[in-house]
Amino acid sequence: MSDDGHVPAAPRRTPAAPRRAGTYRTFYSEPLTVASAQGCTITDTSGIDHLDAYNNVPVIGHSHPAIADAVHAQLLRANTHTRYLDDIVDAYSRDLLALLPQHIESVVYTCSGSEANDLALQVAAYSSMSSGVIVARRAYHGTTSATAAISPSLSPGPRDHVVTVDIPAAEDPDFEQDLADRVRRAAAELERRGHGTSAFVLDSTMTSEGIVAGEHVRLAAAVDAVHDAGGFYIADEVQAGFFRTGAWWGYEALGVAPDLVTLGKPMGGGMPIAAVAGPRVVFSDFGGQQRYFNTFAGTPAPIAAAHAVLVTLRDGGFGERVADAGSRLGEGLVDALAEAGVDGRIRRAGLMVGVDLRPAAGDDARAGALAEEIVEAMYARRVLVSRTGPGDAVLKIRPPLVITDEEIDRLVDAFRGALADVAGTGVRERADG
Amino acid sequence: MSDDGHVPAAPRRTPAAPRRAGTYRTFYSEPLTVASAQGCTITDTSGIDHLDAYNNVPVIGHSHPAIADAVHAQLLRANTHTRYLDDIVDAYSRDLLALLPQHIESVVYTCSGSEANDLALQVAAYSSMSSGVIVARRAYHGTTSATAAISPSLSPGPRDHVVTVDIPAAEDPDFEQDLADRVRRAAAELERRGHGTSAFVLDSTMTSEGIVAGEHVRLAAAVDAVHDAGGFYIADEVQAGFFRTGAWWGYEALGVAPDLVTLGKPMGGGMPIAAVAGPRVVFSDFGGQQRYFNTFAGTPAPIAAAHAVLVTLRDGGFGERVADAGSRLGEGLVDALAEAGVDGRIRRAGLMVGVDLRPAAGDDARAGALAEEIVEAMYARRVLVSRTGPGDAVLKIRPPLVITDEEIDRLVDAFRGALADVAGTGVRERADG
Structure with missing residues (x-):
């Protein structure tokens, strides 16, 4: 009956082909191959140094020896899992929770921000007994099935259990009430569809x-509107957390405290670790119904990395440092735009900096094309940045937090040069005109 | 309008409480706190050595210096992400794909087995244009929302897009045809429900x-039945892969080759890394519709660990080693059962060993209780094993693959002792009677 060696055909036929999977997409028209990285510098395999102004993972700098040495020591000692106890995990958890509001009492570790948001959605759905989720119009919260479904920027198709809200302009003096009105309408729509409101998730x-x-x-x-609908406010701090904004957490500037908070990218400085934190009772309720065990999550080696990051940030005066560096960078970019006569708008929280080129270019598509040219021109000048937002028309600049004044000046010079490089293009002519 | 410092109430009220989240569950009535781990030994904080016979992550042994040193060197050099290229990632991918069938041409990295299975489901759903999934009755494939939904062992509630099949007994001479008939009926049911068959996922x-x-x-x-229904056969090798069964991949003993294969736990020896591998065209199609980027996945430090594991396994004679160790362990367990007059049944693939206690104890609940007593009695004798299967009545023994003959004998002695320890219990009396 059995037929050893029989190899059934795959449902899709496959030609012989190169082996780099088609899901991978690299940055830049000519991808960068990394040889080494230190501080804010990435050196490519041709020996050329690039200023990395687009990486919020190595928040205390690339290849930081405190992380490497802590991980090495831990890997030589033990790296088991959370079915056994390990004092380093408890110690880190205490240090981390001490940085969060008092009602955030418990933390559950995951390997990635995607897993953290996925788990937060599961916990919120269980506790709220609802399935509807409210997110921003272009949100990105991860790549698992469930987080991709609440990430319109990834897969824009409509989902019955997801309602998006347009985020008001930052300059709108009625921002808070306008957003609340939209959230309230979204919650009503989720109620009408029979899902109810489980969560409002916001980066x-x-x-x-x-x-x-x-x-x-x-x-x-x-957030009041979300609570009135019975849902959780989940602060996605995967990008904003760990001093990116000059405070430990991005939500601190927003006048709220989250019900659940998700952490990721900078948490382990590159070691895979992320987390959901929230009230203990919420996790207990969920854990009573469904066990959650994640083999690699909260294991001692990633925890050792996270601990090195936390201590470095906590004891390194990063609040002031990010405030000063952010101001210098923001002012430099404003000056460069003014000198070039380009009407761009800077939006900034600490060292998370956006340069919105839509005022200069008129429409999203033209502004996106201008942003793409500037990103490539800055790459040619050995400075790494990227873009985001409507039409990908907003330059996104988020260097490691240890960026020096000299590096900021180099970044601004490259931006100034890039603006000159693209001055001959149609987009810039219109902007100059 | 804004109200700085206002902290909204969480939807669920929270008492002051200890900070260990309720979702965590440790092994054993008295949890083990790890001080260090080497080879197959875990030393607790009281200085007591335990033989770890229940861990398929440190497949080449706990705290292996080849892993620790490779990760250390890499963390000091660079640990960026897959938006940039890094030669170590390409080199490892080539080495890994060389161990898989020729039609498996591409690999996409994730951080965890859960993420790997979640991505495999997304890819299969996209390519098959179907959403239905067939899994084994007690399957476990992960903890993301989508993988928890196909894991009846986690959350047994019915899901419209999931149909389970009972796996025939290993001793059934018609196993292959019986399973095929059940899969065919499951596919028909998914068709009837309007989902179609996207995937048959099997550990x-x-x-x-x-x-x-x-x-x-x-x-x-x-697998023929799955293909006839237009679905993918996804081999979940998160537990079975990397020589656990004495071959590189568990499916090799099953007379098939997978359409997609997911890898995890032992892959990085404890560093968080997992993967999906499959035909390139399948990933290209999916990647053309939806970008997949996972910040920590396939980064150089976990890849360095995975490379150390792969080289150690490839060059270490592990096929023969696992075959010999598995035989010794299997025979020792059979002898111990016979000496104790306990009617248990050993099922084994290499060093993945199950001791089914249902024949001894009559019903699943009594057998589960007996298994629990044996697990605790072996823990008291400083040997770590666990249990699985119907009623949790099957002892699950899966030591690191570097287990020595002396350690196997110690394991068998502890099993013999545990059987004697539980001889006075009601369950054993019935089994002895």
Whole structure:
């Protein structure tokens, strides 16, 4: 009956082909091959140094020896899992929770921000007994099935259990009430569809909306609307957390405290670790119904890395450092735009910086094309940045937090040069005109 | 309008409480706190050595210096992401793909087995244009929302897009045809429900079914049935892969080759890394519709660990080693059962060993209780094992693959002692009677 060696045909036929999977997409028209990285510098295999101004994972700098040595020592000692106890995990958890509001009492570790948001959605759905989720129009919250479904920037197809809200302009003096009104309408729509409101999930710097930050950007009324609908406010701090904004957490500038908070990218400085934190009772309720065990999550080696990051940030005066560096960078970019006569708008929370080129270029598509040219021109000048937001028309600049004044000046010079490089293009002619 | 400092109430009220989240569950009535781990030994904080016979992550041994040193060197050099290229990632990918069938041309990295299975489901759903999934009755494939939904062992509630099949007994001489008939009926049911068949996902050692292995256990006819329904056969090698069964991949003993294969736990020896591999065109199609980027996945530090594991396994004679160790362990367990007059049944694929206690104890609940007593009695004798399968009545033994003959003998002695320890219990009296 059995037929050893029989190899059934795959449902899709496959030609012989190169082996780099088609899902991978690299940055830049000519991808960068990394040889080494130190501080804010990535050296490519031709020996050329690039200033990395687009990486919020190595928040204390690339190849930081405190991380490497802590991980090495831990890997030589033990690296088991959370079915056994390990004092380093408890110690880190205490240090981490001490940085969060008092009602955030428990933390559950995952391997990635995607897993953290996925788990937060599961926990919120279980506790709220609802399945509807409210997200920003261009949100990105991860690549698992469930987080991709609440990430319109990944897969824009409509989902019955997801309602998006347009984030008001950062300059809107009625930002808070306008957003709250939209959230309330979204909750009503989810109720009408029979899902109810499980969660309002928001990246605290609204990065994929083009970075939304400023004195009017407040969330309290919107969070009240979510609570009135029985849902959780989940602060996605995967991009905004760990001093990116100059404070430990991005939500601190928004006048709210989250019900659940998800952490990721900078948490382990590159070691895979992420987390969901929230009230203990919420996890207990969920854990009573469904066990959650994640083999690699919260294991001692990634925890050792996370601990090195936390201690470095906590004891390194990063609040002041990010405030100063962010100001210098923001002012430099404003000056460069003014000198070039380009009407761009800077939005900034600490060292999360957006340069919105839509005022210069008129429409999203032209602004996106201008942004793409500037990104490539800065790459040619050995400075790495990227873009985001509507039409990908907002330059996204988020260097490691250890960027020096000299490096900021180099970044601004490259931006100035890039603006000159693209001055001959149709887009710039219109902007200059 | 904004109301700085306003902290909205969480939807669920939270008492002051200890900070260990309720979702975590440790092994054993008295949890083990790890001080260090080497080879197959875990030393607790009281200085007591335990023989770890229940961990398929440190497949080449706990705290292996080849892994620690490779990760250390890489963390000091660079650890960026897959938006940039890094030669170590390409080199490892080539080495890994060389171990897989020729039609498996591409690999996409993730951080965890859960993420790997979640991505495999997304890819299969996209390519098959179907959403239905066939899994084993007690399957476990992960903890993301989508993989938890196909894991009846986690959350047994019915899901419209999931149909389970009972895995025939390993001893059934008609195993292959019986399973194929069940898969065909499951596919018909998914068709009737309007989902169609996207994937048949199977752990290659069927671990949570109680470990199903042996000469009759063949899949070719079932895979034909899946293909006839337009679906993918996804081999979940998260538990079975990397020489656990004495071959590189568990499916090799099943007379089939997978359409997609997912890898995990032992892959990085404890560093968080996992993967999906399959035909390039399948990933290209999916990647053309939806970008997949996973910040920590396939980064150089976990890849360095995975490379150290691969080289150690490839060059270490592990095929023969696992075959010999597995035989010694299997025979020792059989002898111990016979000496104790306990009617248990060993099912084994290499060093994935199940001791099914149901014949001894009559019903699943009594057998589960007996298994629990044996696990605790072995823990008291400083040997770590666990249990799985129907009623949790199957002892699950899966030591690191570097287990020595002396350690196997110690394991068998502890099993013999545990059987004597539980001889006075009601369950054993019945089994002895």
